[in-house]
Amino acid sequence: MKDTQPYGTYAPTGLVARIAERTGRISNRTWGGRRLALFLRRLGISLLRGKPLDVERFGARMRLHPYNNNCEKKVLFTPQFFDPEEFAFLKARLAAGCTFLDIGANIGAYALFVAALAGPRARILAVEPQPDVFDRLTYNIAQNPFGTVKAVACAVADKAGELTLFVDPRNRGESSLKIVGTNEGARIRVPAVTLLELARSEGIARIDAMKLDVEGAEDLILEPFLREAPTSLHPNLLIVEDGTDQWQIDLAALLEQHGYRRILQTRLNLIFERQA
Numbered sequence: 001m002k003d004t005q006p007y008g009t010y011a012p013t014g015l016v017a018r019i020a021e022r023t024g025r026i027s028n029r030t031w032g033g034r035r036l037a038l039f040l041r042r043l044g045i046s047l048l049r050g051k052p053l054d055v056e057r058f059g060a061r062m063r064l065h066p067y068n069n070n071c072e073k074k075v076l077f078t079p080q081f082f083d084p085e086e087f088a089f090l091k092a093r094l095a096a097g098c099t100f101l102d103i104g105a106n107i108g109a110y111a112l113f114v115a116a117l118a119g120p121r122a123r124i125l126a127v128e129p130q131p132d133v134f135d136r137l138t139y140n141i142a143q144n145p146f147g148t149v150k151a152v153a154c155a156v157a158d159k160a161g162e163l164t165l166f167v168d169p170r171n172r173g174e175s176s177l178k179i180v181g182t183n184e185g186a187r188i189r190v191p192a193v194t195l196l197e198l199a200r201s202e203g204i205a206r207i208d209a210m211k212l213d214v215e216g217a218e219d220l221i222l223e224p225f226l227r228e229a230p231t232s233l234h235p236n237l238l239i240v241e242d243g244t245d246q247w248q249i250d251l252a253a254l255l256e257q258h259g260y261r262r263i264l265q266t267r268l269n270l271i272f273e274r275q276a
Helices: 012-023 031-048 071-078 084-093 109-120 131-142 195-201 220-227 251-257
Strands: 053-059 060-064 099-103 125-127 151-152 155-157 161-167 187-195 209-211 237-241 260-265 269-274
Touching: 012 187, 031 071, 053 071, 053 151, 060 071, 060 109, 060 131, 084 109, 084 220, 084 269, 099 109, 099 195, 109 125, 109 131, 109 151, 109 269, 131 151, 151 187, 155 161, 155 220, 187 195, 195 220, 209 220, 220 237, 220 251, 220 269, 251 260, 251 269
Parallel strands: 099 125, 099 209, 125 151, 155 187, 209 237
Antiparallel strands: 053 060, 161 187, 237 269, 260 269
């Protein structure tokens, strides 16, 4: 069921507000700081009793449901723990008016961060296949004045059609077109397109940056795209979730063959830059 309550209905109050403020200031550089933040985060979630919270994060308004989605837990209570190196990289490299693709957008943290950063001439696609997560994504987009983010309800894969998405009910961010970890217990059918078809259908002529987080299916998407798409459409910057143990090919080597250089490896992601 879509959430129709106006933004601000679930504003943080009382102890939950104090916990959210405190956890957001804890450094992630020490073991003790991380343990304290996680303890307070668990306490805050228990006090919410299943309700969401309306907050501003990364320059954007969001309604967050921190229960079965690690992304929302981090963004709500510990945003400084949410891909800090990746966000710093995008902030340093992306110019105003850029084109950014967020494949596996979840509730829109990356897409909205870029929207707040890149100004009114930017073009941002946020692609998310899970219907209920997509509803959260579109709600968050609608709460902001950017006007540059378009949500697309589909999966991106190596072929078009209707495919099975394996859903992890404990962490919706780990749902995948591949059976990964414990997510084989639930499955839904979702529409899928290839990355090249997506770009062409949206009239995209260039991609300045792309984030690809599809839980081990990154190779399925990028291999045919790099083979079939014109080089003018290859993204200049790539943030790819590190699925080395799940990929069927050496994706890093393939990217290098197509002119990319790995410039950063973080805890969760690999970052590549296309060489001129």
